[in-house]
Amino acid sequence: MxxxxxxxxxxxxxxxxxxxxxxxxxxxxxxxxxxxxxxxxxxxxxxxxxxxxxxxxxxxxxxxxxxxxxxxxxxxxxxxxxxxxxxxxxxxxxxxxxxxxxxxxxxxxxxxxxxxxxxxxxxxxxxxxxxxxxxxxxxxxxxxxxxxxxxxxxxxxxxxxxxxxxxxxxxxxAREDTENDFSEDYTLIPGNEEKNLETAPFLLAAGSGAKNKEGIEAMAQAAEKMGAEFGVSRPVAMSAWAPMSCLIGVSGAMIKPEICIAAGVSGAPAFYAGIEKSGFIVSVNSDPRAPIHRKSDIAIVDDWHTVLKHLSDQFPKSL
The missing domain is CATH 3.40.50.620 (HUPs)
Incomplete structure (x- = not known):
């Protein structure tokens, strides 16, 4: 056909x-x-x-x-x-x-x-x-x-x-159509090009363990330094700590990067469904009983500040 x-x-x-x-x-x-x-x-x-x-x-x-x-x-x-x-x-x-x-x-x-x-x-x-x-x-x-x-x-x-x-x-x-009462004119204004989370090879996903907007911004800076795309869980997006375009999970982007670092994420099913197709998952959470640890390839039980600072200092911005 x-x-x-x-x-x-x-x-x-x-x-x-x-x-x-x-x-x-x-x-x-x-x-x-x-x-x-x-x-x-x-x-x-x-x-x-x-x-x-x-x-x-x-x-x-x-x-x-x-x-x-x-x-x-x-x-x-x-x-x-x-x-x-x-x-x-x-x-x-x-x-x-x-x-x-x-x-x-x-x-x-x-x-x-x-x-x-x-x-x-x-x-x-x-x-x-x-x-x-x-x-x-x-x-x-x-x-x-x-x-x-x-x-x-x-x-x-x-x-x-x-x-x-x-x-x-x-x-x-095309000739202009007759004016009507159900369509509106709009102008496309090019802005900063949004990166597509669904095709990112390397991604850092941040959760509510960041505690506040400043914590999320610190995570985003670490992601940029590592050369990773940045995404967030639903509680972070709903708290307006990050734009909705960064949302990962069943109500956001369903991603499949080669490497996914989930920092400060508890591992709720709705969120995990969005990252489960990742090639390799690293979880970072100070709670040893966080569900995300059981679903990760490597689980790091530590404060995300310490781990991401070390990674951002050592990780080359190459991916």
Whole structure:
């Protein structure tokens, strides 16, 4: 079955979207081939860079004067793809999930967000996705095309495009849609690039054993000195000692680094579910009976200040 990739280059994570969709196609699909990608972009975008990241043979470039999901939906509808038995694959972010749901509804097809696998069948497609906060996997048989799916960011390893750049099949600038009362204009302001915890090879996870915001900041500084990404448990995030983007666990990032240092973490099941796929776990907690120690490869019963100071002094910033 042919797949159509939908990429939003108006957002600053365009390259990440492309890499995750490429990895998903290679690792998590069966009987699905992407021959076309629809790339929404702004006038300032570098066309050569856009094409070099597309994980498909051909690309349709659509320039938007304003980054509106409503405009994107109208342009997708005009392409006429909804009349064919195909799969739309959207990136697993807020844009992709919204577009998948609204496109499936508008075209009278089937939509699902956060899918982990896709397999073609005689009657349609079968997809799987994590449910119940990642504790179970559900399988869905979809029989009504078009199939509009957003891809889970944790389902596959990202893959960089190494082949020839995509060829331009069509290219145009979208006309402004008629004003309505349910969409708003917004401007994407590039800020500091957020690092993706889900792909970090080395991570320091901090817990409420830090005691206060100053302790969390000290842990974050130690992580930076060691060259590690920094994440926190839910109590830390809910106390506003760290941003929610750092949250690890069933309600945050599900990580799988090569090395994970869990400092000041008790080891609650909801948190451990987020780090259990780590290659090697080091726990640091002054309580010898902390549950995290029983689930770690190495358990250090000591004050986190002492341990992290020693590590940050000795650990080269190379990972």
């Amino acid at each position: 042919k797949a159509i990739l939908v990429l939003n280059a108006c957002a600053n994570d365009y390259r990440i979207q492309s890499q995750f969709l490429a990895g998903f196609l290679q690792q998590r699909t069966k009987g699905v081939e992407a021959d076309t990608a629809v790339v929404f972009h702004t006038q300032e975008a570098d066309r050569a860079e856009l094409l070099s990241s597309v994980p498909a043979k051909e690309a349709i470039l659509i320039c938007l004067t304003k980054a509106r999901t409503e405009t994107m939906l109208n342009q997708l509808e005009k392409l006429g793809f909804e009349q064919t038995d195909r799969v739309y694959l959207f990136a697993g972010n807020c844009f992709g999930s919204e577009l998948a749901v609204r496109m499936g509804q508008r075209c009278g097809g089937t939509f699902l967000t956060g899918v982990d696998t896709v397999q073609c069948t005689k009657e349609g497609i079968t997809v799987t996705k994590s449910v119940y906060s990642g504790h179970m996997e559900a399988e869905f048989a979809l029989k009504r095309a078009p199939y509009c799916l957003s891809v889970s960011r944790s389902s596959a390893e990202p893959v960089m495009q190494k082949g020839p750049t995509a060829e331009i099949l069509e290219e145009w600038t």
